Amino acid sequence: MAIARYPVVVLDCPDPKTLAEFYGALLDWEVKQGDSDWWFVRAEYGGSIGFQKVDGFTAPRWPGQEVPQQMHIDVDVDDLDAAEAAVLELGATKHDHQPGTTFRVFLDPAGHPFCLCQG
16 A cells, blocks of 8 residues: 655755746646745646745756755656757756766756756
8 A cells, every 4th residue: 555646856946936837838737836935836647846945045066066966857858959949948058068868967947957868
């Protein structure tokens, strides 16, 4: 018997609404507000990602470890070039360090690394 239905990943950030809108557009998930310091995106099937405001937030410094990323999100896509253009338009930044050929590393508007992956 499962204890929970599904996990919710929560990202610390300086501006939860902006980050929720970014991931909502990226994943085509519904954006909802919790309270003033909490926003989230939710998939139709029930998965979600939360965003909580942290005063004095410091973005990860990937690939260095001075401020470790601790976690990141991989997003499967059909076309890396088309997906790259789309996330850049949404406000992502392509990271200078690109260690692979089947995925690309970006930073979301708060500086969290995420990857677009084509397998």
